[in-house]
Amino acid sequence: MTDQAAAPPGKLDAAVLKIAGVVVLGAIMSILDITVVSVALPTFQSEFGATYAQVAWTMTGYTLALATVIPLSGWAADRFGTKRLYMLALLLFTAGSVLCATAGSIEQLVAYRVLQGLGGGMLMPIGMTIMTRAAGPERIGRLMAVLGVPMLLGPIGGPILGGWLIEAASWHWVFLINLPIGVIGLIYAQLALPKDEPHKSEAFDFVGMLMLSPGLALFLYGVSSLPEEGTITATKVWTTMLIGTVLVVAFVIYSFKPKHPLLDLRLLKNRNLSVASISLFVFVIAFMGAGLLFPSYFLQVRGESTLDAGLLMAPQGIGAVLTMPIAGMLADKIPVGRTVPFAMTLIAVGFFGFTQVGTDTSYLFLCGSLFVMGLGMGGTMMPIMTSALRTLQPLEVARGSTLVNILQQIGGSIGTAIMSVILTSRLNGSPEVPGAVNPQTGETFTEADIAIANNHGANIPAPPEIIERGLQFAADSFSTTFWVGFALVLATFIPIAFLPRKRRATPPGAPGEPAVEAPILMH
Missing domain, CATH: 1.20.1250.20 (MFS general substrate transporter like domains)
Known part of the structure; x- marks a missing residue:
């Protein structure tokens, strides 16, 4: 084991960059997926004989899955460890991508996009946790910049790649492109990420989960239905938004009571x-x-x-x-x-x-x-x-x-x-x-x-x-x-x-502030 904090401030050593590379692959996958699919919506319309409102659920279903699983990420990272959770997210995302390519109807495609979203929802928060712990607070800005440049390959390359794949091959390759990246990412994560040292499990906040995850999903479902319905007075819009808002507000009030709330x-x-x-x-x-x-x-x-x-x-x-x-x-x-x-x-x-x-x-x-x-x-x-x-x-x-x-x-x-x-x-x-x-x-x-x-x-x-x-x-x-x-x-x-x-100059370990040069142990 080596002490990463021993690296000079602002300098990113090879071990930190190696870990950052794992997170970059996952980030590129999730960002590519959003930008590639956005240019494929007209193709889905003609391919499945669906309306725009129907194909838009390939984006909405993914979003709802993200909203459901993200609140669990913080607890799960502490309970099971970031390495195995990140690899599970990569596996779910890759499997969902392959299934999307086999879809024979718009309903199947939306269902498989939900599975993709369950993996994609964990990739970014867990990835950010991994890299922040690896770099330490004094180097997080530099690390974010190093990670940010390749992450921009998604927004730059996504629409170009999506357009080329649709024109040169078929829409199926919009999703199959994630398979080789996912396999490489899983192997890389197994080799590069440090062995998990999960903390002793704190009680899982089931009450909070029953309020927050459904609340977010219902609220976003209502919001996402707005383009299809055209007005916030539509029953499908305002009822789901209202129920979702009530659940989220109830969670906010409740969350200050337990010692370890879900969020x-x-x-x-x-x-x-x-x-x-x-x-x-x-x-x-x-x-x-x-x-x-x-x-x-x-x-x-x-x-x-x-x-x-x-x-x-x-x-x-x-x-x-x-x-x-x-x-x-x-x-x-x-x-x-x-x-x-x-x-x-x-x-x-x-x-x-x-x-x-x-x-x-x-x-x-x-x-x-x-x-x-x-x-x-x-x-x-x-x-x-x-x-x-x-x-x-x-x-x-x-x-x-x-x-x-x-x-x-x-x-x-x-x-x-x-x-x-x-x-x-x-x-x-x-x-x-x-x-x-x-x-x-x-x-x-x-x-x-x-x-x-x-x-x-x-x-x-x-x-x-x-x-x-x-x-x-x-x-x-x-x-x-x-x-x-x-x-x-x-x-x-x-x-x-x-x-x-x-x-602000703060004393080491001040509440809410980073301890100066806090040692972060890595394999």
Whole structure:
């Protein structure tokens, strides 16, 4: 056994980098899966003869599974050990991927995506726990930067890889691509991760689980049903959201009673963790929700192929790759409250470009906007997560990672639902074309429906002026939706204004603060 704390501050030795490599593989798998599937939704529609609302459940089912299993991650990491739990998550995710490729109906695909989500939900919180314990609080910013660059292969490569696989092979390979990565990840994890030394088991909070996991799942189910129903007054939306909210609120009230609750909200007494968590939550609502619409604009309004839409998204990832290593090094030296506002300004400037989209907006302008946004992303997400986790004691890291991941997941789901509802309601306002009926749904096509469908070779007969009006209406709908996203981005400046702007000298082992150079033993 070697003492990793003996490494010079800010330096990452080979042993830590070897462990980081395991987490990188798992992160790439989970991120690739989200971005690859997002460009495959139109293919699922035609392949299974399903509506968009039905195929959207391939994303929603995955999200609900994540929400159910994430709260268990902190307790399970302490009880069973991070190595075997991480390998179990990899195994579930890989098995779910292979099963997805065998699906013969949209219902089967959604069911297998749920299995995938059970594994994917544990990958990120357990991975963050592993790397935070390995690096120690003084090196977490540098490690986040090292991990962040390859993790961006998901957002950059996902749409490109998904588009290429669908065009060159078939949709099945969107999921089969995870098989070789998963096998390599399992072997690598067995060899590289230190032997588990689980803590003596604390009592499992069954009461908390019966409130929190179903509560999160029901709330997110209601939120995710918004695009399909089109209004929050729909029974399926408001009833599930209300029951879910009641269960989550009941858990919050209850969670301060047991000594070891399922989700330790007492950690939020740590000001750095609470401010960083709120900042991350608002940021994810703003960016993740609108971020899924960027490729949709290229696909629907501009008529690009899935491969070309993926390539057009690449500048965003390239920008983030350039700034993330710098931001990681700065996070270990300069309080994030001084750097994150500048990065958020870049995101706002880049995002503003998409509020101006039309039917023929310059690709140079849009790719430039994505690049500027990427530069800001590289200096935002990882530094905020660093601020959230670095002040936790080693034994608090698993629970802190779980808390941060739950807030991210809820924020992403809310953001996606908000943007989808606004875009869908706008598109539904397009004038109907008399006599043009959708054979799948029996509904009358709108001008926007015909224009978007013809962009992808559907060849629905219509006069050129109808198609032109439909495309313009669709572009205006995207523009309006991006204005809402832009407003949410501006709202993010409020919580980040409270991020720490000064480095505080604290005594070793102070409550809620890291012990200076606390030794972390690794094999």
